[in-house]
Amino acid sequence: MPALNAEKAIAQEKAIIINTESLNVRNGPGLSFSVAKQVHKGDEFQVVSSENDWYEIKLNSSKTGWVANWLVTLKAGSSAKKGTVTEDGLRVRDGAGTNYSVVAALNNGEEVSITEEQGNWYKISAGSIAGWVHKDYIAGDAPETEDSETVSNVQPDNWTGISTDNSLNVRNSPGLHGSIIGKLNKGDKVSVTGSVSGWFRIEFGGIEGWVSSQYIEKPSSASKPPANQVSYGKVIINSLNIRENANLNGKVVGSVKQGEVYEILEEKNNWYKLSLKGGKTGWAAGWYMEKTVAEKPQKQQSTRKAEEVQILYNGTNLRSSAFTNSAIVARASSGETFPIKKKTGEWYEVSLKNGQTGFVASWIVSVSGSSDSAPVNKPKSGGLKGKTILIDPGHGGRDSGTIGYRGTFEKDLTLSTSQILYDLLKKAGADVILTRNDDSYSSLNTRVALAHYHDSDAFISIHYDSISDSSVKGYTAYYYHQYQKELSQTVLGSLVKSLSSRNRGLKQGDYFVIRENKQPAVLLELGYLSNPSEEALTRTHSFQDMAARSIYNGLDEYFSE
Template sequence: MRKLNRKTGLIALTLLLSQTALMPTAFTKQNEVIVKDSLINVRSGAGLDYPIVAKVEEGNRFTVLERKGEWLKIQVNDEKNGWVAEWLVTAKGENSEQESVSTSGTITAEGLRLRKGPGTSYPIVSVLSKDTKVEVTGQSGSWVEIQAGSSIGFISEEYIRMDSADHTIGTITADSVHLRSGPSPTAEILGKIKKGSSAEIINAENGWTNIQYQGHSYWISSQYINKRKADSRSGKLSIEITASSLHVRSSPKMSSHVIGSVKKGNTYKVRRTDGRWYEIMLEDGQKGWIASWYAKPLDNKTSPKRKKEAGKQITITRDKINIRTGPGTNQPIAKQANLGDSYKLIGMKDNWAEIELSDGSSGFIANWLLSSDSKVRPASAVQAGSLTGKLIVLDAGHGGMDSGAIGTSGLFEKQLTLRTALLLSSKLKQQGASVLLTRGGDQYISLSDRAHLANQQDADAFISIHYDSAADIGAGGITTYYTHGHQLELASHIQHSLLTNSQSQDRGVKQASLRVLRENKRPAVLVELGYISNPAEESLLHTARYQELVTNGLLNGLKSFLNK
């Protein structure tokens, strides 16, 4: 993910520059932009090093006065202007054909390219899978503006199915039903849903039903769900919030003013619906709108709580632990537990503890995060230098259609980064850590999705693994990058340990605006572990000895940072 002029030769760079000169931009003078993060900084200049002169909130609109690279100068008010990062806002052209819409839809094509603007000449932001649920935020001609996760961009209208305002709710009839990635008994199992649970029915085909459950889209066998229409009249439909913190807005669209927020697990009666939005009443009497895909319908009849089962008392040994609906880190999050919380143990499954929750339902926690004692395990009980209970996200750079740099011998960077990530993952697990890989094979994963995984899982550390390239074939050495100030300490530990283990040339710890880091709220770094454009250095990079040295360096750097 390094800059293109470090990954290709001069010919490719010339072609790119000529295409860029002809490429229209989504931001031009006198266009409007809308803030898409909850609260962003406005700076005195075009860069992260400039002082903050103001802060602006999500949903606010501002006129663009000037552009420098990835920074936009906006008119904050009559007396003040400043610079904001382009990736924190979305464009709304004053003179475009864009019309305001607020609904949701489903992607109908596999590998659909999400583009930065309304046309095929715009850069690709991300690649979307079939059946992905997205929010529709606008339209420009035959192009639809959508938000998919943390990514915002445009797709052709022929590849999206707009959702109806009518809601069909289903109730699960079997004890435990597999949630699958597609309408097939061979599709990947993503989790389970229990008998009596409610979910919104999106559509059905060939004996399979596509449901929206806890903010995600899944497929289940149609024989295990009963359908019923959701009644949106006041007091007839109740919902439970599934997002950890959800904005309540003044009207049923993402661009409207935020008037408050609600927390995960809170329940409300729906006053009325508008498309895919619910109007609810807050505790202070205010009425506001929430996105329905962050809420799950509840049955009006309260089913009796499951009879409590006697079992061992377990205690949470760290703060903000995810309790999941099934035994695995890919299962949906049911709620969070905090340091010192205690639960009754139902049983163990695949190194995961099934526990009883306060409402009588069950959830799963990784057993390395638990203690069977009545007291919280003291820090001294953990072996010095151990990574027990730590969650690390490893990101093997590039993948799929993105080969990364190509070495002098024809070696693809994406192959080498995956090899390093898999070896490091094995070593981390031996030290007691839990490891998540952004990719375990040759897949294309968007940069935003890589960062989002670390944020979503509240990872203790995130490492993006890369190998460098330059026009100068003599360039060599190791570099560690960070973007935000809170990432600098991890970067320093990693770089020091890598150099100690590998004896490579020190190219330093550097700050750079890299998407996989700048959208990452966790301690995160991107490492360039050598230059595959250097024939002498490339001959060493893929050897077992070098891979051992750099993975040991990364391992020791993580241990020194996490056990400081």
């Protein structure tokens, strides 16, 4: 289990009300913790503390537990908080969600009383108007220095800043009263052109924007990204235009689709220059992409004429012969390269810098200047016992994945589903490895490297899907290489037998964890969190158990042929 954060935010004099029919109270702030108790709709509890998206509540005089904040309503203390509307025509709804009816509208500058909080929504009152509004458009009481600054007091500046926070609001003026015009992700680079107390003026998508200075870091003049790292962008909307230039006036030269991942070659004012198929490039709006920084796939080191191995891990052993128990003659660091003399079974004999030779296992290195990129054909027969299976719960940590119609985090569902599958496979005698076993972040390259390091017989990446059309539902299986197709077909066939949702078929998908994977691999999207009914279904233990058992049965069939 993940360790608890000692610096928990104290939430004094607050209480929550359960707003779902039944809710598991857990022994820690995450779905991976065991269930301490089950509570029911309407139950009220005192809040002891909070951590990330979880509240610690008092169950009795000696016991506490944790509940997800998106499944409860937070009651404020005896006096309501005050807030100010930051947008004209703000819709007031009769419930906490866009699916509820609009009952009124408020204008920029109007003051409201905040009486409750539920997920990303506030329950407010303003005169005779009462209802729910999205919290992004309500500013709380702010220090006078923030709201009283004017653009005429801007200090000129010109440097490159880096966002240190995900979903950082970009506003049209300095202060919380400014309307939100977009968002920055962690690691995004921006041009800072001026400042007032507490706020930086930036170039944003060809226009001027303002961000809180506490979330923009000025890098050292000597700091450069490591040579072995690269940024990737995942498209988070249904269709995104690719343009010739880094602004909205640039000519549209193509489009990319939701879920596709591309290498980011350059960043300019929150626009990303992408490496596209066929060697082409183009610019996309960075606020419609989810950025990840990972180690550069070693197969891109293709300019060497002679065959070389490149070390993937620090402290890799180079041995005196092609056996894991032979003497260690040297140790190598990640990124080092050695010329190949010959290949002996699953080992490479390489030339060392001191003129000696050494042997290194093929599954912990990358080979350049070679056409031998296909995986070794491994025997599939014999069932699950003894097979090495990598389970990859998608996303995690700072990367929440998609967020459902009612606030479900994809990263939580992928982990709980993967843990059920892990238990099933372990009982069958398989050697099972999880790329993460808690709410932690792991780079895409690390996930693939684990499959290569362990020479896995199968790599299963678990995900849940999302799309702008909330009526879409179903599950999909993706492969990239032909040697991954059989595994993907077999697992999908097993899902068809058990899941009642729509089978959206087997597709070839350009996803990093299968594209860069030399092992049999499949990426599964098990349901659409953008569909309210399917989101509710996928959150149930019965669905996750059925999905995991279906994948298990598909693997059993695959290894029994």
